[in-house]
Amino acid sequence: MSRHRAAALAFVAVLLPLQAGAAEQVNVYTYRETKLVQPLFDAFTKDTGIAVNVISASSGLEQRIKAEGANSPADVLLTVDIGRIDEAVQAGITQPIKSAVIDETVPPRYRDPDGHWAGISMRARVIYASKERVKQNAITYEELADPKWKGKICIRSGQHIYNNALFAAYVAKYGEEKAEAWLRGLKANLAQKPSGGDRETARDVAAGKCDLGIGNTYYWALMMNGDPDKKPWAEATRVILPTFEGGGTHVNLSGVLLAKNAPNKDNGVKLIEWLAGEKAQQIYADANYEYPIRPGVPLNPTIASYGRLTADPLPIAKIAAQRKAASTLVDKVGFDN
Amino acid sequence: MPGTRLGVTVRVRHPPMASLHDRPAFEEQRLRRLSKHEASSRHILVRNAAARLLTMRASVRASRVEFIALGIALLVGLMVAAPVISLAVTALQPAVDIWPHLLAYVLPQSLRDTALLLAGVGTLTLLIGAGTAWLVSSHDFPGRALLIWLLPLPLAVPTYLSAYVYVDLFEPLGLAHRTLTLLMPAAEAVHWLPHLRSLPGAVLLLALVLYPYVFLSARAVFQAQSADAIEAARTLGAGRFTILRRVILPMARPALAVGVALAALETLNDIGASEYLGVRTLTVSVFSTWLNRGSLAGAAQLSLVLLGFAALLITVERIGRRNANVEFSAENPRLRPRTKLAGLKGSLAFAACLLPALLGFIVPAAYLLGESLRRSLAGRIDPSLWRDALHTVTLASIATALALMLGLIVILAARWRPSRTATAAVSVAQLGYALPGLVLALGLLAPLLALDGAIATFAQSIGLASPGLLLMSSGGAVIAAYVIRFLAVPTGLLKAGFERIPRDYDDSARAAGASRLVTLAKIDLPLLKPALLGAAILVFVDCLKELPATLLLRPLNVDTLSTSIYQYASRGSFEEGALAALIIVAASIPPVIWLTRFSDLPE
Secondary structure (H helix, E strand, C coil): CHHHHHHHHHHHHHHHHHCCCCCCEEEEEECCCHHHHHHHHHHHHHHHCCEEEEEECCCCHHHHHHHHHHHCCCCEEECCCHHHHHHHHHCCCEECCCCHHHHHHCCHHHECCCCCEEEEEEEEEEEEEECCCCCCCCCECHHHHCHHHCCCEECCCCCCHHHHHHHHHHHHHHCHHHHHHHHHHHHHCECCCCCCCHHHHHHHHHHCCCCEEEEEHHHHHHHHHCCCCCHHHHHCEEEECCECCCCCECEEEEEEEEECCCCCHHHHHHHHHHHCCHHHHHHHHHHCCCEECCCCCCCCHHHHCCCCCCECCCCHHHHHHCHHHHHHHHHHCCCCC | CHHHHHCCCEEEECCCCCCCCHHHHHHHHHHHHHCCCHHHHHHHHHHHHHHHHHHHHHHHHHHHHHHHHHHHHHHHHHHHHHHHHHHHHHHHCCCCCCHHHHHHHHHHHHHHHHHHHHHHHHHHHHHHHHHHHHHHHHEECCCHHHHHHHCCHHHHCCHHHHHHHHHHHHCCCCHHHHHHHCCCCHHHHHCCCCCCCCHHHHHHHHHHHHHHHHHHHHHHHHHCCEHHHHHHHHHCCCCHHHHHHHHHHHHHHHHHHHHHHHHHHHHHHCCHHHHHHCCCCHHHHHHHHHHCCCCHHHHHHHHHHHHHHHHHHHHHHHHHHHHCCEEEECCCCCECCCEECCHHHHHHHHHHHHHHHHHHHHHHHHHHHHHHHHHHHCCCCCCHHHHHHHHHHHHHHHHHHHHHHHHHHHHHHHHHCCCHHHHHHHHHHCCHHHCCHHHHHHHHHHHHHHHHHHHHHHHHHCCCCCCCCHHHHCCHHHHHHHHHHHCHHHHHHHHHHHHCCCHHHHHHHHHCCCCHHHHHHHHHHHHCHHHHHHHHHHHHHHHHHCCHHHHHHCCCCCCCHHHHHHHHHHCCCHHHHHHHHHHHHHHHHHHHHHHHHHHCCCC
8 A cells, every 4th residue: 555655745745846846936828839838938937937838739729728727727829820829818817917018019900909819920921932043033822723833833831820810811811702712723733732831831932843832931940940950951942021912911929818717816917028028028039930020129130031011901800700710711712632 | 659559479388287277177077077976076076175175265354345346446547448438429529510521522632641650551551461470480580589679669759750851851852852953954853753642641651650560469370480380381392482372371360460550540549640740640630620620529429430440450459369379389389491592582581671771760860869859959959858757757657657557457356356347457458558648539538637636625615715727737638648549558467467477377376375465566566577677668758759649738848759849840840859859769679579579489
């Protein structure tokens, strides 16, 4: 029996640190990759002394928070996409962030009028164009369905959240019928069945499988400045900032929300305000290659080299409202088949 | 590793062992048949009464322990059934807005992809597994002894690792492409690369790591081919291939069915490889319906369809296992001598058998080794690797200990007090492995959270601070998932182990006055050491490799080796997880070797 008692004690001793302890804590559920957010959280802990407990996943966090209910330990939800922001709000797992700092720092276009979420950084969905095979320097999203690009475009799954947001923006601008026609045209231009991620898209363009690839701004910069193995992929391509015909590049927000049943609500608000502060925004710009949301923070040189970003003025809430329609259309035209 | 569920045993027939329980009834019947005289009957009745008195006295003393064991066994059965029940309940919720969409666009494609994948993997594993097993068991050629150990090793490579490694090798600008570029321009070389991110690619990659299931079960049968049947066929004029087709294969069919069913179940369970390779199986659709389309009810309904497939496969496996036990007479065990293959034929046989092992194990292992060395030399090892490894080992150890304990109790309950309920509990406990990890995790969410809520309410009612979500936050959810999924291993192995312990030992101990627990501790457990050890190794490694349930249920600050590899791969930088992957493969090799030894007949 004593062996069992020792085992039980060991169980408790090992796992207890996994739970929230006694010191100041804040629990963050994030879609961002741990490696990218850990420097941010370490800096936060250094500044404020509040420990950050993280769980990161590539999907399912708001469903998990919803399932966890009133006892959920989540304080802050950090997302990578407006779709996730919208789902969190729809799922009813958020509460308004009442913070003057956020109201002053984040432009009204990039935060919820009801205060449930705020954008922390921005990224655009752009074109990776082959340096040797593509001569033009400007392109529109609408042009991607033009038959002249037949067999020349690479993209990841149409159901992936980044594409879902882009397609939702198209639906919000032009309506479902025109969007369906555009998707069919785009599908006909694909060089291969959608698979992999944005990095694979850049690789396929570099390898000659296609001329145009669709991906996010930071992936290209990461390839350029990161693993030397991947640099040739970035060097064989250049980034074109596409626009809609009415003007404006599609942008997506990385957003932050406060959980409804947050056990450490004040620490959560502190973290959110810190993320909008200069130090955090600089880290976002430099280490994560994103567009900072706080005006006046300088861009990373690689990002700045893409050219001047004119963001699509369509309100985020309107884009988010069309996500389901976009997802249905992707299934309907058999985009991923 | 469900190799123990291969359960194909080769039993040597001995005269039936009579025990204290059986003897009165047995002898009573025999004597009644031989003589109808009353004097003999009275003699029997007196003896029976004495026997019954002995057992009754012992049984009254032991009944409390037996009932506790039975109670726990029933709870375990309930625990294993809980996810399925919870899914069924969730599925009953109307998912009105999503079901028409699923029916029109998602379900046909998923059903088609799943069916094709299962058919493809089943056929290919059958060909590779049975073919190599036949070559290795019935023939003698140089290198055969090495192949016996090498061929099952792909079991050490999880399905998702096979996908990540081969895609890395064969994608544009990967190793294969760079090698081809030495011979031709890069743009042309691209067209020579195989499209692994496709259904045929998935069939190939999965079959390469799953064929050992068929190999091991086929080998068990081919090894014990009785010479008699084959010689009889030969005297009737059958050639070698006719014998194979009409004598050996039909005898082996049940065992082959078991192997293929297991490979198919593992295919259904897989999500890492299918998602990565762009195959939209039912499992992937369950995932995306819940997460991208936000419908838990829809996901639950799809899960039930998935479980239907799994149920079909288990039925095949169970029927196969019942018929697969080969018996041959112990008095004259004439095994068929192996045909010698020399020269060119021998080399061809060796090459044919080496190829699957090469592609299924050596290539992935070498790749992981190479990448790990490269990164450690460049100092680019992620420091969180050791933390992840610690988490993995902790969770796996606790789950292994729990699974062993519960498996033992369930088997004991059926052995001490055989009854229909106990046998049912054992059967249910063994069904956990049929639940794909993702479905299991989804099904566990509701019961676990309800339990956590109850604990929190109780704590608050007695004045303690709310502990939050105790089970979810402590890793208890992950451990529960592991235990449910892998309980079949200890129950299967211990059941087989107990079958080898004659009941007489138990009965003699009881007649001598020892209680159930003392008998267990002093007699049964020491005899079961090999089975316990084997079960511990297999469950531990299965927990190391598990991915989908861990992804969904893990608590804050916790990543395991497999979830960290998955996250690297999702970002397109799988090589950064090479060392973690290498650890998993290396840790899985000893159990595979143990499994090979366990199912090998002594020569």
